[in-house]
Amino acid sequence: MQQFTGKGIGKGVAIGKIKIFDKSEEKVRRVSVEDTAAEFARFEEAKAKAIEQLGVLYEKACVEVGEENAAIFEVHQMMLDDDDYLDSIKNIIEEQKVNAEYAVATTGDNFSEMFANMEDEYFKARSADVKDISERVVRILSGSDGDSSSMDEPVIIVAQDLAPSETVQFDKSKLLAFVTHLGSSNSHTAILARMMNLPAIIGIEFDKAWDGKKAIVDGYKGTLTIDPDDEQLKEALLIREKDKEKAKLLRTLKGKPSVTKSGKKIKLYANIKGVNDTASALDNDAEGVGLFRSEFLYLEGDDFPSEETQFSAYKTVAENMGGKQVVIRTLDLGADKQVSYFDLGQEDNPAMGYRAIRICLTRPEIFKTQLRAIYRASAFGNVAIMFPMIISLDEVLQCKKIVEEVKAELKAEGIPFKEDVELGIMIETPAAAVISETLAHEVDFFSIGTNDLTQYTLAIDRQNAKLDNINDSHHPAVLELIRMTIENGHKGGAWVGICGELAADTTLTKTFIEYGVDELSVSPGFVLSVRNEIINN
Amino acid sequence: MKTFDYVITDEVGIHARPAGILVKEAKGMSSKITIEANGKSAEATKLMAIMSLGVKKGATVTVKVEGPDEDADAEKIENFFKENL
Numbered sequence: 001m002q003q004f005t006g007k008g009i010g011k012g013v014a015i016g017k018i019k020i021f022d023k024s025e026e027k028v029r030r031v032s033v034e035d036t037a038a039e040f041a042r043f044e045e046a047k048a049k050a051i052e053q054l055g056v057l058y059e060k061a062c063v064e065v066g067e068e069n070a071a072i073f074e075v076h077q078m079m080l081d082d083d084d085y086l087d088s089i090k091n092i093i094e095e096q097k098v099n100a101e102y103a104v105a106t107t108g109d110n111f112s113e114m115f116a117n118m119e120d121e122y123f124k125a126r127s128a129d130v131k132d133i134s135e136r137v138v139r140i141l142s143g144s145d146g147d148s149s150s151m152d153e154p155v156i157i158v159a160q161d162l163a164p165s166e167t168v169q170f171d172k173s174k175l176l177a178f179v180t181h182l183g184s185s186n187s188h189t190a191i192l193a194r195m196m197n198l199p200a201i202i203g204i205e206f207d208k209a210w211d212g213k214k215a216i217v218d219g220y221k222g223t224l225t226i227d228p229d230d231e232q233l234k235e236a237l238l239i240r241e242k243d244k245e246k247a248k249l250l251r252t253l254k255g256k257p258s259v260t261k262s263g264k265k266i267k268l269y270a271n272i273k274g275v276n277d278t279a280s281a282l283d284n285d286a287e288g289v290g291l292f293r294s295e296f297l298y299l300e301g302d303d304f305p306s307e308e309t310q311f312s313a314y315k316t317v318a319e320n321m322g323g324k325q326v327v328i329r330t331l332d333l334g335a336d337k338q339v340s341y342f343d344l345g346q347e348d349n350p351a352m353g354y355r356a357i358r359i360c361l362t363r364p365e366i367f368k369t370q371l372r373a374i375y376r377a378s379a380f381g382n383v384a385i386m387f388p389m390i391i392s393l394d395e396v397l398q399c400k401k402i403v404e405e406v407k408a409e410l411k412a413e414g415i416p417f418k419e420d421v422e423l424g425i426m427i428e429t430p431a432a433a434v435i436s437e438t439l440a441h442e443v444d445f446f447s448i449g450t451n452d453l454t455q456y457t458l459a460i461d462r463q464n465a466k467l468d469n470i471n472d473s474h475h476p477a478v479l480e481l482i483r484m485t486i487e488n489g490h491k492g493g494a495w496v497g498i499c500g501e502l503a504a505d506t507t508l509t510k511t512f513i514e515y516g517v518d519e520l521s522v523s524p525g526f527v528l529s530v531r532n533e534i535i536n537n
Numbered sequence: 538m539k540t541f542d543y544v545i546t547d548e549v550g551i552h553a554r555p556a557g558i559l560v561k562e563a564k565g566m567s568s569k570i571t572i573e574a575n576g577k578s579a580e581a582t583k584l585m586a587i588m589s590l591g592v593k594k595g596a597t598v599t600v601k602v603e604g605p606d607e608d609a610d611a612e613k614i615e616n617f618f619k620e621n622l
Contacts, residue, residue, distance in 0.1 A: 071553075071554050072553070074554075074557065075553040075554060075556075075557050075584075078557045078560060078561075078584050079584055079585060081584075082583060082584045082585045082586075083580075083582060083583050084583050084585055084586055085585055111585060114585075114589055115588070115589065118589070118591050119591065120550070120591055120593055122549050122550070122552060123550075123588060123589075123591045126553065126588060129553070130585070303549065303552075
């Protein structure tokens, strides 16, 4: 038995096998071989297996992210069958009399460098594809064939760090918990873990030897126990049972209205990040969607999502929610959410850099595609639009102007949409909070993003784990900005919600009700516990 | 030998997916098909070589088709370009 302590960032207890998600490049050794024909045959066998694996991935991706986004795996299969690529591998094996691993790695490096040196961003990004396929073949050849994305039984994912796009790649039904070394409690990966209602711990350095071992992840205590003894297993099972009991109790609150003791109805919405989360939102009895993080459409593909792809996602969510309000937040890329096909450039301070609405207003073609898709979906349900990272009145006016242009375009094309889609903004900068009364006159609603509001108010980088201990989201300055925003919103005729992590903090629900909040939007798993607080306050 | 020019209208250029389909088509033909663009050339049966031409929207490509069935193959390839690129 071994126990390690980090910081619990997702509550709950999980028991299961560890799966190491290791991205560190495998060191490929150059080994001389005598029988080059046999070595090439070994390569061909590995290649066939890789193509087979990619076929499985393609099928899975088709179901989960759609055929258009899945096509990349088909391209990967064809790359593996490329004549030049194969010739190069064959040539290295035969001429240098070396092992297949070395030949594949060298060829992969050469081809990937060729793409990396190309000017166009799209073709540049293909270098990652060549690397990816080569690494897959090397893994198969060297027997370390852990295909990270295909897991046959539920596992505890242990990694150095996880990017948001990696976190979404996992099959949710096969995930028990996350344990990473890096990352902070406010990173997007942590938010995703909470959203999926999974126990998660950060700050634990892993050992490759753990792969396949049984372990307990305790998200309450922040502990990872490898090879637990019977006593520990019994204890973990007990906590898990208690959690289940509590969840069962909360389920009795399903169908009950979220009304405070004084009779105020609070809109209790859910935060979702994709079409698949609507099931969980509805299952937990959310009264609408207060934050649809549309950037996940952008993180999943290898190019900007088309109007059709976006329209289909927004329409499906609007339809699934059956007339309940769905607040779609427009593109919020930048900072810690980067995509390979859109080079935002290196920034010293990305959280304060070129991101979200700042991208949209300088790249109106990207923005318009999204707005067209949302307006088209408005004909199929009750959607609302929310603009992130606002700091000035001028930005709000610019957004509204582009919205008008989009509406005029759709009208001219005879495409149906709803005229009175509610428009709102996120209040996540101190600047927006301070001028919120002015802004309220221009919009239908506010949604306070407490994660960024805390980061910008306290000048604490939420990705910096070293500052977690002073990153106090209950800081009086943050709470005062929230109170002020709610008051000013009401003065200007806008309803005000909170969609950050703080909305789910049940120790603050009473305070927010006192401030006069109209809406709280939380991860689906927290809807019922927040309703419990609302009813009792 | 048959030759034709084509101006790419696809937003991203000859990107991975159509390049992949092009390779499939070309492999099913008896003619030798060469694509020239940006002063470089690539055989239509080679995926990475085609992609490394870096053909973007608005670029002109010259396609050469050579072989016993060059008339029919050239027509098929030209139609493919019109439909997909």
